[in-house]
Amino acid sequence: MGDWSGGCVREKVLTCSNGIQENFLRLENVKPPDHTVLLNNKSLSECESECQQNCSCTAYAYVNGTNGSTGKCLAWFGELLDLVENQNTGTHDVYIRVHGSELGTKGFSFNSLKQTLVIAIVSAAVGLLTITFGYFVWKKKMGRIARRVSENVSKVSAGDRKNDTELPLFSLRSILAATNNYSEDNKLGEGGFGPVYKGVLPENQEVAVKRLSKKSGQGHHEFMNELKLIAKLQHTNLARLLGCCMEEDELILVYEYMPNRSLDKFLFDRFEKTKLDWGTRFRIIQGIAQGVLYIHKYSRLKIIHRDLKASNVLLDGMMNPKVSDFGMARIFDTNQIEANTNKVVGTYGYMSPEYALYGHFSEKLDVFSFGVLLLEIVSGKKNASFYSCESSLTLAQWIWELWKEGRGMEAIDATVRETCRIHEALRCIHVGILCVQEAPADRPTMSSVIHMLEVDEATSLPPSKEPAFSTSWNSSSVTTYSENAVTITLPEPR
Secondary structure, three states, X not given: OOOOOOOOOOOOOOOOOOOOHHHEEEEEEEEOOOOOEEEOOOXXXXXXXXXXXXXXXXXXXXXXXXXXXXXXXXXXXXXXXXXXXXXXXXXXXXXXXXXXXXXXXOOOOOOOHHHHHHHHHHHHHHHHXXXXXXXXXXXXXXXXXXXXXXXXXXXXHHHHHHHOOOOOEOOHHHHHHHOOOOOHHHEEEXXXXXXXXXXXXXXXXXXXXXXXXXXXXXXXXHHHHHHHHHHOOOOOOEOOEEEEEOOOOOOEEEEEOOOOOEHHHHHOOOOHHHHOOHHHHHHHHHHHHHHHHHXXXXXXXXXXXXXXXXXXXXXXXXXXXXXXXXXXXXXXXOOOOEEEOXXXXXXXXXXXXXXXXXXXXXXXXXXXXXXXXXXXXHHOOOHHHHOOOOOOOOHXXXXXXXXXXXXXXXXXXXXXXXXOOHHHHHHHHHHHHHHOEOOHHHOOOHHHHHHHHHOOXXXXXXXXXXXXXXXXXXXXXXXXXXXXXXOOOOOOEO
């Protein structure tokens, strides 16, 4: 029933040791945990190495192929749920990352004690030399990265001078002073990129300082991606980038400060959501739609966001929405309609089926994500809260069942149901269902979405069909992991 309180817990907090093999404990013949990530085309040694090198990987397993087929590498990121020993069927050996002091416990095997001692002695002998050499290599590499970032920033700033949109470079000293040395009291939150701090510049200007975490799965590529994209985007419903910092080993983005934080902090809190009356919600829906339409059609770059969700919508002092976090975004050519990727990134629940399963994406991926977000805003319910429910896999399915029975009003958040403009709220639900259709061709464009939201009560909308992901699937076949990156295997129906 989703109650894991009777399970095992770690006695010691994990400390990543850069993927050393001795950090894994083998449990034999167990039912694997839920939420696995399938790493395709990996051998056993590659599977082990993949997990060793990623500090977020908490366990891995390898399933041998049948009839000459390639084996499957399974990995887990985050908490391990529903791991059960001594099952009769569907069991595998699972290697779990453990604290270094817990080595040698049950099921774990070393090649030999002699081999371990040799490794330790050799490591100690070359340790000082490696550290010294590594330090100089690191300094040289960081110098190259710093020069490359500075060159890119200069190019971005130079390209924008015609529009008087200079992109300043902040010194690390000014960032430390603004955030009080990254004080916990200044911390606003943390995402896949890293922690975000409130800062105050010398001119008493409040800013949000987004600092790349050393433990983050994102890095220089995502930093440069967001830097180059946001610097070229100017819209009232997009978060505004004020500058960046690249000194020593720090990668930092400086944004305008949003006093009301992100939308999810209000929408999914039973006390805070009362501050979102219907007029505010509808204005937020319209603002998000305008921001997404801009990046799809009217900005200098045609952009697919790929990670549109409530936590990536910031709210200013007047509760106006600002779409943020473009680290996962992709640039399209002017005439490009669609693309494919082998690396599916984003957040489960907001991804369209063609993207989640096959890596195929277009503007209709963002339309699908917007539809999920729209239904969350109207209902006040989080899409993820439906995953453990037997009757409804998604929020869209729950709302669809009410909608087709003529009970759409029951889907409206109880805090605004009595005071909202009913026809407006029901129209939003209708548009949301249209956006989460399974086939991309059945989803409207963002231009059509905005038009449908603004038409009068008498204007009819296109008929809707059953939304995507409306059939229950085995939860263990759909997988997510932290840092906002997701890989999903083909689901197997119950």
